[in-house]
Amino acid sequence: MEYQIHPHPHPVRGPYALHMSKRRLVALVLAVVLFTGAIGVRFVLLPSLLKLPADLDASIELTGTASLVDQAAIRSFDVRNLIREDVPVTIVNNVKVVSTQDGDAVIANRSTVTGPDNAVLSDTTRNWSINRRTFAAAPVPPGSGAQPHEGLVAGFPLDVQARDYPFWDFATQTVAQARYVGTEKIGDRTAYRFNIKASGPVKDPDILKMMPPGVPLTLTASSDATYWVDASTANVLDVNQRQDVEAVLALGSFTVPLGSVFSLEAHFAPETASDLRAAAAAQERGVFLLSTVIPVGLGLLAMAFGLITAWPALRRLRRPSARPMPRVSFQPPPGS
Structure with a gap:
């Protein structure tokens, strides 16, 4: 007598799997929006200012x-x-x-x-x-x-x-x-x-x-x-x-x-020159925020949400390839 185990041909998809798909879709949308925002701040908003x-x-x-x-x-x-x-x-x-x-x-x-x-x-x-x-x-x-x-x-x-x-x-x-x-x-x-x-x-x-x-x-x-x-x-x-x-x-x-x-x-006048230096420093900080801090921050958030979207695929790539299931045989004892 031989016994053989076969995997189910289709994975079971329940409410949890559907919920995970929605989460990945939301993460994908957020990643696109954040990446677009980073590009817009650096190459559209900053030049306009x-x-x-x-x-x-x-x-x-x-x-x-x-x-x-x-x-x-x-x-x-x-x-x-x-x-x-x-x-x-x-x-x-x-x-x-x-x-x-x-x-x-x-x-x-x-x-x-x-x-x-x-x-x-x-x-x-x-x-x-x-x-x-x-x-x-x-x-x-x-x-x-x-x-x-x-x-x-x-x-x-x-x-x-x-x-x-x-x-x-x-x-x-x-x-x-x-x-x-x-x-x-x-x-x-x-x-x-x-x-x-x-x-x-x-x-x-x-x-x-x-x-x-x-x-x-x-x-x-x-x-x-x-x-x-x-x-x-x-x-x-x-x-x-x-x-x-x-x-x-x-x-x-x-x-x-x-x-x-x-x-x-x-x-x-000395006070005018002092005010102008302070204004230049404030303007430089604002340009640095728009040119570097905000675009980089939005870009990192976009990468994080993109990673959430791609994580299931990355996990599948890291798993070892499937091997055929061993055949299990049962032999009755002699004289039985």
Whole structure:
């Protein structure tokens, strides 16, 4: 007599097995969602944030001194007091996005210079059309009032590098080089140092209209500015700038040099520079979260849920291959 054991041809599937299948399906869906989220944060959300915000409206304050023509002295023919020397001034630069189109933006750059007793010495606004990521010049939209220009006018690109950049000098309306001159520590921040020098005949209408009308003056402007730009965020951490405008009076065939009719020296106040360093540090932490921490975290969770989905298949791969069942024979004892 022989006895042989045969396995059941079909595995038994009960409620527990069905429940496990649902769990694996949910894990698979979660893995896909988390992986997609990691890709979206790193390659969609982060690039969308690393450009000029569409709702930007920011102001920054500089302090310094200025020497300038006293309009009251001109009206009273007070030649001895025509130039006011070393007047303490405050400069507020405001940058506001006026409109956006595709990857470009039109910004209004307003500069207000006030003297003692909050007297407004100058108040000018210039519109520029720039690329929201590189800050380079963009085509001027019709009716925007933006001035044509070349190079940078509103800071440095967000992926700032240790190299030279073309910069627009609005006074002479020419391109000057923002020359990289070294890397330095500003507080606890690493900064690239750039120096910009420009000179030439004044062509900016906002400067020309400050001169007394009807007087045959030829103006020449020169500027020397140093910027310390955060190496990680491209925020300007500090600035020292000087601008001079010299005039020559034409009297028939003679010219009379009048010397400087306007000069300005300005820099960030210590508390402003401190606030800018803190803002750069906070921005760097936010970029690190979006570029590394959150995508890696979501990716690891996606891998964990993917492992849950693939675990049964992995277990089957690790099991030894099935061997044929041995044949069991029963022999009755002799004489039975």
